[in-house]
Amino acid sequence: MNKKEAIDYCINLANSANENEIRPNPFVGAVIIDEADQVIGEGYHQKLGGPHAEVLAIKQALKKITDLSQCSLYVSLEPCSHFGKTPPCADLIIQHKIKKVVIASLDPNPKVASVEKLMAAGIEVEVMNEPSAITLNRRFFTNQLKNRPHFILKLASTIDGKIADCAKNSQWISNAASRQYVHDHLRANVDAILTSYKTVIQDQASLTIRNTTGGIQETNVVIIDKNLELLQTQYEGLPIFYPRTASKIILITAQAPSIQLPENMECITGTFNEQGLVFSSIAAKLLELGYYKILTEAGSQLNSSMIQQNIADELYWFIAPKILNDQEGISMFGIDKLNSLDNAYHLELANMQRLQNDILLHYYFK
Amino acid sequence: MNKKEAIDYCINLANSANENEIRPNPFVGAVIIDEADQVIGEGYHQKLGGPHAEVLAIKQALKKITDLSQCSLYVSLEPCSHFGKTPPCADLIIQHKIKKVVIASLDPNPKVASVEKLMAAGIEVEVMNEPSAITLNRRFFTNQLKNRPHFILKLASTIDGKIADCAKNSQWISNAASRQYVHDHLRANVDAILTSYKTVIQDQASLTIRNTTGGIQETNVVIIDKNLELLQTQYEGLPIFYPRTASKIILITAQAPSIQLPENMECITGTFNEQGLVFSSIAAKLLELGYYKILTEAGSQLNSSMIQQNIADELYWFIAPKILNDQEGISMFGIDKLNSLDNAYHLELANMQRLQNDILLHYYFK
Numbered sequence: 251m252n253k254k255e256a257i258d259y260c261i262n263l264a265n266s267a268n269e270n271e272i273r274p275n276p277f278v279g280a281v282i283i284d285e286a287d288q289v290i291g292e293g294y295h296q297k298l299g300g301p302h303a304e305v306l307a308i309k310q311a312l313k314k315i316t317d318l319s320q321c322s323l324y325v326s327l328e329p330c331s332h333f334g335k336t337p338p339c340a341d342l343i344i345q346h347k348i349k350k351v352v353i354a355s356l357d358p359n360p361k362v363a364s365v366e367k368l369m370a371a372g373i374e375v376e377v378m379n380e381p382s383a384i385t386l387n388r389r390f391f392t393n394q395l396k397n398r399p400h401f402i403l404k405l406a407s408t409i410d411g412k413i414a415d416c417a418k419n420s421q422w423i424s425n426a427a428s429r430q431y432v433h434d435h436l437r438a439n440v441d442a443i444l445t446s447y448k449t450v451i452q453d454q455a456s457l458t459i460r461n462t463t464g465g466i467q468e469t470n471v472v473i474i475d476k477n478l479e480l481l482q483t484q485y486e487g488l489p490i491f492y493p494r495t496a497s498k499i500i501l502i503t504a505q506a507p508s509i510q511l512p513e514n515m516e517c518i519t520g521t522f523n524e525q526g527l528v529f530s531s532i533a534a535k536l537l538e539l540g541y542y543k544i545l546t547e548a549g550s551q552l553n554s555s556m557i558q559q560n561i562a563d564e565l566y567w568f569i570a571p572k573i574l575n576d577q578e579g580i581s582m583f584g585i586d587k588l589n590s591l592d593n594a595y596h597l598e599l600a601n602m603q604r605l606q607n608d609i610l611l612h613y614y615f616k
Numbered sequence: 617m618n619k620k621e622a623i624d625y626c627i628n629l630a631n632s633a634n635e636n637e638i639r640p641n642p643f644v645g646a647v648i649i650d651e652a653d654q655v656i657g658e659g660y661h662q663k664l665g666g667p668h669a670e671v672l673a674i675k676q677a678l679k680k681i682t683d684l685s686q687c688s689l690y691v692s693l694e695p696c697s698h699f700g701k702t703p704p705c706a707d708l709i710i711q712h713k714i715k716k717v718v719i720a721s722l723d724p725n726p727k728v729a730s731v732e733k734l735m736a737a738g739i740e741v742e743v744m745n746e747p748s749a750i751t752l753n754r755r756f757f758t759n760q761l762k763n764r765p766h767f768i769l770k771l772a773s774t775i776d777g778k779i780a781d782c783a784k785n786s787q788w789i790s791n792a793a794s795r796q797y798v799h800d801h802l803r804a805n806v807d808a809i810l811t812s813y814k815t816v817i818q819d820q821a822s823l824t825i826r827n828t829t830g831g832i833q834e835t836n837v838v839i840i841d842k843n844l845e846l847l848q849t850q851y852e853g854l855p856i857f858y859p860r861t862a863s864k865i866i867l868i869t870a871q872a873p874s875i876q877l878p879e880n881m882e883c884i885t886g887t888f889n890e891q892g893l894v895f896s897s898i899a900a901k902l903l904e905l906g907y908y909k910i911l912t913e914a915g916s917q918l919n920s921s922m923i924q925q926n927i928a929d930e931l932y933w934f935i936a937p938k939i940l941n942d943q944e945g946i947s948m949f950g951i952d953k954l955n956s957l958d959n960a961y962h963l964e965l966a967n968m969q970r971l972q973n974d975i976l977l978h979y980y981f982k
Contacts, residue, residue: 409933410949419956554941572962574955575924579950581776583940584943590782591786591938594940595941598937599974609977
């Protein structure tokens with residue numbers, strides 16, 4: 251097994267985890283390879299608070315041989331060197347005198363400095379900058395490097411980029427398969443859904459997760475509502491206010507409310523300017539509250555504003571095989587500020603798939 | 617081989633043709649199957665004026681057996697029954713007393729009435745309405761049923777549906793692979809390229825075919841130019857006026873010019889209204905001149921107008937991984953007429969492919 255194969259093996263292992271079980275931790279996979287080039291131990295991080303990938307791999311290897319001093323450890327992310335929920339993996343590696351450690355991507359957390367620690371202990375360390383290892387942990391890297399949630403935009407549009415017609419009707423642009431995909435693969439895999447009070451009212455949105463079997467699951471929602479419009483009595487009956495047992499509504503507002511908020515509702519105050527919410531004013535707070543990965547399902551204004559503020563990290567775009575051909579239809583993006591092709595926002599195509607006659611394109615923002 | 621397999625076989629055969637060699641004829645494939653269920657003859661229409669698929673299949677079968685009276689003929693399109701460039705295939709089938717004829721799709725040309733002719737001669741005839749046989753000949757069916765060219769729209773846009781920025785710059789939205797695809801697979805396979813005088817000027821377009829090896833091939837161009845703007849002296853040097861040896865420029869105008877047109881240039885007069893050209897006023901004339909399949913490479917106005925007039929038959933849409941996020945960017949479609957989601961134009965997704973980081977979606981208009 252060459253280096254690339256060993257790292258791919260680690261990444262595949264890492265990917266076996268359900269991110270909902272590990273967040274805010276990253277995906278990690280590790281293998282121990284012996285002198286004879288055989289995999290004698292492997293593991294991946296499976297559960298928040300549970301053992302790290304390296305620990306599992308070393309444990310498995312120790313069942314086969316007791317001396318790991320001629321073995322190499324391959325790991326998709328830099329091992330931890332500090333006491334978190336578990337003891338430092340770097341210490342365990344040093345303890346077992348593993349000969350060589352190959353790391354596919356560095357941990358951006360400054361508390362993690364195991365490369366130095368391992369080298370100081372006489373272990374040969376090789377650090378790669380493997381793109382697939384970085385892609386694997388985009389959400390984790392956003393959290394660590396930008397100290398904010400990882401934001402995923404979800405949009406369904408016609409071919410001509412309209413997310414609603416001139417009467418603001420958007421039900422339904424995409425087909426049933428696309429809509430089910432949103433429930434199963436997007437809403438079900440984030441910490442909260444972000445939207446605006448306007449969308450909540452306009453779409454009569456409940457933003458729950460509907461299983462294919464018809465079951466309903468709650469989600470946390472973060473709603474931008476500068477003037478706390480949703481607290482008006484007339485909106486009490488909105489679907490978003492279903493009885494919650496395991497989820498919250500976070501209102502992002504300009505001023506804290508003077509009244510006592512209902513149970514399961516919280517307020518974060520942020521800065522607003524003419525274009526709306528200034529994300530940098532609330533992003534760290536959202537992370538602090540445990541919202542590491544947020545899905546935005548909103549209108550043109552919020553989508554565009556997030557792009558302009560460089561706060562959008564991924565895009566899931568469903569394209570329905572329809573054309574409105576009406577310049578008054580509601581566009582997916584577009585603000586009142588001139589932009590040239592040379593200064594366009596660039597994305598990287600991650601994946602494409604067909605959902606009956608709809609297309610789903612998945613992009614990363616660069 | 618069951619019926620479906622035999623028809624698929626015919627369609628595959630038919631597809632072996634280069635459409636540029638057969639246009640305006642349709643793609644046709646045929647097989648002769650004997651009593652023992654063996655293919656003993658096959659053929660496809662290869663060249664305009666050359667033998668039809670049925671003739672080739674029968675000839676090949678006759679080399680193996682002389683009596684075809686226990687054989688079946690499967691054919692992707694109804695055999696001809698009239699004298700065109702070759703004698704009627706129906707007569708040949710009758711002459712050889714073929715037992716059964718299975719036809720995957722009928723020929724809409726009223727001069728073709730072989731089903732009746734074959735049945736009158738005592739031949740068993742089965743007519744299917746096989747979708748893949750109809751898809752195969754979309755261009756031919758448009759020509760026959762609508763008495764007009766088959767129009768293919770080609771667009772390259774950003775994710776937010778912009779075909780140019782606010783300064784009308786569109787060079788280049790799509791990547792080099794996408795642009796080469798246009799030359800190799802779109803421009804190279806049509807009778808002419810349709811555009812507007814505005815695009816010709818704005819893009820300094822030559823609309824030639826650039827081979828991957830750097831060679832340049834001429835194309836016919838049809839330019840909508842109501843007031844013959846392009847005949848002004850200031851435009852003499854436009855790239856579109858390169859010296860032509862094997863192609864023409866057709867100007868579609870409101871009034872025939874009073875001056876003598878340069879060589880290789882022709883004029884068609886059409887009706888114009890406030891929205892621009894009324895396509896029904898010139899469509900039959902274009903067909904008559906031998907333009908059976910036309911690629912539209914134009915701006916928002918012409919694209920939108922063709923959709924509104926239900927004259928667009930296919931769409932090739934290149935999506936670049938960029939977002940302009942500027943409401944003043946030039947949209948791919950959109951006219952000044954309100955439309956609701958319920959009345960959106962519907963398309964059928966034919967194909968999707970990735971060209972590096974660009975996406976190409978191919979649709980048929982319904």
